[in-house]
Amino acid sequence: MSNFRTSLKLGIFLGVRxxxxxxxxxxxxxxxxxxxxxxxxVVVSGILVGLIVGGNIANRSQYTGDVILTTPYGxxxxxxxxxxxxxxxxxxxxxxxxxxxxQGGTIxxxxxxxxxxxxxxxxxxxxxxxxxxxxxxxxxxISKYVTEGSFLDPTQSGYIVIGANLLERYSxxxxxxxxxxxxxxxxxxxxxxxxxxxxxxxxxxxxxVGEVSLRAFITENDFLRVAGRPSLDANEISIKHDATVSDDxxxxxxxxxxxxxxxxxxxxxxxxxxxxxxxxxxFGVLGNMIGAIGIVVASITIFIVIFINAVTRKKYIxxxxxxxxxxxxIQISYLxxxxxxxxxxxxxxxxxxxGLLVPFFNAHPVNFPFSDGILVADPLGTFVRVIILLVxxxxxxxxxxxxxxxxxxxxxxxxx
Amino acid sequence: xxxxxxxxxTFKNGPVETAVLKGITLEIKSGEFVAIMGKSGAGKSTLxxxxxxxxxxxxxxxxxxxxxxxxxxxxxxxxxxxxxLGYIFQDYALLPELTALENIMVPLLMQGKSDEEAKSIAFExxxxxxxxxxxxxxxxxxxxxxxxxxxxxxxxxxDPKILFADEPTANLDNVxxxxxxxxxxxLHKQGQTIVMVTHEKEYTVHxxxxxxxxxxxxxx
Numbered sequence: 001m002s003n004f005r006t007s008l009k010l011g012i013f014l015g016v017r018x019x020x021x022x023x024x025x026x027x028x029x030x031x032x033x034x035x036x037x038x039x040x041x042v043v044v045s046g047i048l049v050g051l052i053v054g055g056n057i058a059n060r061s062q063y064t065g066d067v068i069l070t071t072p073y074g075x076x077x078x079x080x081x082x083x084x085x086x087x088x089x090x091x092x093x094x095x096x097x098x099x100x101x102x103q104g105g106t107i108x109x110x111x112x113x114x115x116x117x118x119x120x121x122x123x124x125x126x127x128x129x130x131x132x133x134x135x136x137x138x139x140x141x142i143s144k145y146v147t148e149g150s151f152l153d154p155t156q157s158g159y160i161v162i163g164a165n166l167l168e169r170y171s172x173x174x175x176x177x178x179x180x181x182x183x184x185x186x187x188x189x190x191x192x193x194x195x196x197x198x199x200x201x202x203x204x205x206x207x208x209v210g211e212v213s214l215r216a217f218i219t220e221n222d223f224l225r226v227a228g229r230p231s232l233d234a235n236e237i238s239i240k241h242d243a244t245v246s247d248d249x250x251x252x253x254x255x256x257x258x259x260x261x262x263x264x265x266x267x268x269x270x271x272x273x274x275x276x277x278x279x280x281x282x283f284g285v286l287g288n289m290i291g292a293i294g295i296v297v298a299s300i301t302i303f304i305v306i307f308i309n310a311v312t313r314k315k316y317i318x319x320x321x322x323x324x325x326x327x328x329x330i331q332i333s334y335l336x337x338x339x340x341x342x343x344x345x346x347x348x349x350x351x352x353x354x355g356l357l358v359p360f361f362n363a364h365p366v367n368f369p370f371s372d373g374i375l376v377a378d379p380l381g382t383f384v385r386v387i388i389l390l391v392x393x394x395x396x397x398x399x400x401x402x403x404x405x406x407x408x409x410x411x412x413x414x415x416x
Numbered sequence: 417x418x419x420x421x422x423x424x425x426t427f428k429n430g431p432v433e434t435a436v437l438k439g440i441t442l443e444i445k446s447g448e449f450v451a452i453m454g455k456s457g458a459g460k461s462t463l464x465x466x467x468x469x470x471x472x473x474x475x476x477x478x479x480x481x482x483x484x485x486x487x488x489x490x491x492x493x494x495x496x497x498x499x500x501l502g503y504i505f506q507d508y509a510l511l512p513e514l515t516a517l518e519n520i521m522v523p524l525l526m527q528g529k530s531d532e533e534a535k536s537i538a539f540e541x542x543x544x545x546x547x548x549x550x551x552x553x554x555x556x557x558x559x560x561x562x563x564x565x566x567x568x569x570x571x572x573x574x575d576p577k578i579l580f581a582d583e584p585t586a587n588l589d590n591v592x593x594x595x596x597x598x599x600x601x602x603l604h605k606q607g608q609t610i611v612m613v614t615h616e617k618e619y620t621v622h623x624x625x626x627x628x629x630x631x632x633x634x635x636x
Binding site: 006007009010013014017018020021022315316319320321322323324325326327329409410413 | 465470471491494495496497498499501502503505509511512513514518521522523525526527528554570571
């Protein structure tokens, strides 16, 4: 033990001085490589995962909230919706909710100018969604996503806001079933449950959340009137909490209140389609694979650096052994150098990551067709990657040092 | 102090075997200043490497201070070299990234001495060779003679039983060489056992004894 302590002390003594008096440009270059390796390890997978997480965040913010209640299988709507809403209003942790009335329907445009009835109508099918404008606005600030015209006014009747993905000019696929040439101010025919009424297009909503940009929104009163709904039971209730409770705790509160028979209750995470979770997993694996290549490159770099360092200093290593310095002390001096390179790279990389890249991507998300990609770098994952980099670098530094130290002392001294 | 019994050293290079030492037996007493001389290739350095435990003889034994050094394992030999032997190399062999003071501190730290203690002893050693003003200089900032004097200070700082010097003046000018020899004389007067390999006869005048090697054997 005391031998180890002595070797450790001398190893640090030698290692620190080798680092202090090394060529600064070379040291800077090695640290730069280690920083890039660390960033490659974290950022590539972080961006890939961030594509999905960015989508999930938008989904939570604009559609599901933290907990979403939907129509259970075999029912037409969420029974006892008003009791549920009363419960939500009484819950101090609930900061907002939006109840939505949804029914499949069609929207037809340009029907007044359609002279040949053999032509297909300018029509699309969608989910017509009736909302309490105030609640929805408080919940999702949905008007922020209006790209043309304006959002619904709760005091007005006979207006509709259409999701951009229902319009041919906004969509790049499935153009045969999308509306053509529809603009704010145009009149469209909305048919729900066989009942048809004309609405004026108030605005166009453009969002990367499918449930926003693939739906058409009218006021709750208009919906109930046109659809002929006899009750106020909604089809969807999205809820946000104040973060002093977890999603699951809020869900359990609703279950404990006896609403699990009235509605399908899911947290935002549970409501994410399974294929998205699979993509997230696949992107994570892909990112880790790319990161692993970076780790291999970094370990080879460190191996070469330490190997060249040890080979060029073979004579001095021989002299150290010759004058009685334990091989362990010499190895520790090289391990310390490897550790310094890896730790410096990791510290610099972490500073760049959290001081620059994460804020940058949060402010300027990557514009992907289906989400606004952010950089996901949770501290635990970053810490694990730092540890991986340190361990791999230590091994990469240890092996060449060991190879040179195992050489015959006299051969090293004489340069044989 | 040192007893070498019938030492042989044979180098193998594939099927070719070259016998460099051919059965050398000699004894060096405590406090002796001995020079080993011989022509180039005679085997004088090889003999010193065996006696200083930097190499293993092919056959024979070396007893130092009553201990059969040839029977020691690698770790024990390293420990033995650290505590009982001191080395001076032809090309000084100072660690380039350590200052003069730090170079001297290395074996002391390996012996388990504290930083302060090692620094104090190293400083005293530099005083003895009149190089205190070079304490914080790197080897590249010193002349060859100064580096060799630091090398001597490193070799004797831990008070070894035997000091081995392999052609210590070979790379030095006359003035520096004489300074090195003067230090050896001074150490010898204090009772230090010194074994020096050299091919320069003028620096052996203060030696107690000269061992002449020729073709791997002691000839005188």
